Amino acid sequence: MGQRVLLIEDEPNIIEAIRFILSRDGWTVHTHSDGQTAQDRVRGLLPDLVILDVMLPGRSGFDILRDLRADHATKDLPVLMLTARGQAKDRELAEKLGASHFMTKPFSNAEVLEHVRLLARN
């Protein structure tokens, strides 16, 4: 079984596309679509990497990231943030909260794959 990635995203067709390209690359992809329960899912699964969307139903990805970094079990977990807003202040906030990398939608598949591989290796 390959390394596990948890994709927290609420757009079904984005989930399907990312799941496909990561699975094809050998990853075991788990998905979750609700912001409110996302932290519990991360703690329960403890994946090798999390891909986290910012705008989620129930709770912001920034809030989830803040709690993950405050939790001893997940504070060092690699987190790749995805957002539709590419403003500098969002990027700065993501860095401040401890995101491992920050990507703006729409992104290329190659770019996602490259950073997932890079973060998991580190």
Added chain:
Amino acid sequence: MQTQATLTGARIRERRRLAGLKQADLAKIVGISPSYLNLIEHDRRRIGGKLLNDLARALGMDLLALSTGAEISVIAALQSIAQVHPETAANPAEATALADRFPEWAALMLKQQNTITTLQDRLTALSDRMSHDPNLASALHEVISVVTAIRSTTSILVEGPELEPDWQRRFHRNLFDDSLRLTDGARALVGYLDVPDATTNSTLSPLETVEAYFATHDYHFPDMEHPAPKSPSQSPSPTDEKAPPLAAPFLAIYRADAARIPATELAKVARQFDYDPAMIAAEFGTDLAQTLRRLASLRQDAGHPAMGLVLADAAGAITILRPIPGFSPPRTAPTCPLWPVFQAFSQPGLPIRAQVRLPGHQGLQLLCYAIAHPRTAPQFDAPPLLQAIMLMRADPPAHATPRDVAQSCRMCPHTACAARREPSALPPVKPHSIGVL
């Protein structure tokens, strides 16, 4: 220093030259000698009556414009424009000469400045909307999310190795669904950002539309005066179809005021008490705010003094219900806090009478009556919502020492004023009665 009146000759000379007429030509038209016209043009002979009228007609000018020069409001507006661009070194003191000599160009400048101000306001409003509107943010997020899904899916279909037929069908289906979502999202976005209806006047803000409506009517609505006309066709309509929606509450107040203080009696009593609001209010048994509003409805062409009427809220926002030369606060910056309408907020219910003097304007003075009052019924555990009203009378009789006020700090020469917020762009003058209220 030359006054408005003594510039009449210069205006005649300027307009004659613009018309391509020699002194002899114009003198012949109006039936005087060229040498006499020469004296007039150099302001060595004061003229009036028929000759002034003949000269105005011959030059295609309005009699009032020829005799008194440009309106004070035009000069003040030109001075304001000069302050906006100090790097041009345009001298505000030359605004009077500009307005007198080239009234059409002055009008053009003001029209363009109004357009610029309106566009800036709209740009600010749109910028706020783009930055803070949750509906717009949601619509954009929807479009970007769908575009992201389409890009990833097409990339899988085009760039990667050949897919299994089942996966291909699945992704094609996703693309079709996303294309429908993108269509809906794009339509919603276009509809949201669509330009306003071309039939509406988009160059004015809603508040300016209300002010323009009242200015057009000079705060006088004969159909709403009491008693109501007997003819059904002339009966007061509950709403004026041409009135902007935001004007409705003001018109309802006007109608109620007119019923309480009928126009005929008002005109008589106002003259009897020389337009003193307190005495007129006592005569009718009305409150002061209502009396001030009614006085503002008196028409100048019926022999009453020129009146202006403004409202202010506690945040300093001004609504001009009847404009008057001398009171033209800037739209994009705070006005002078020394106007009595703002002083009224310090003690709601206390009537304030103050004579004010404007900088420049040949010492223009206005007699102001102001009072602040609650707009809503008193409630426990809720702050009162206050409104101040100010009636301004032009050509006031001799009163107390006038208080110096201005349209804004930028247009005020009193550098030592305690209320100053920003530096003045005008040459300083000696302080008169400037100070905190």
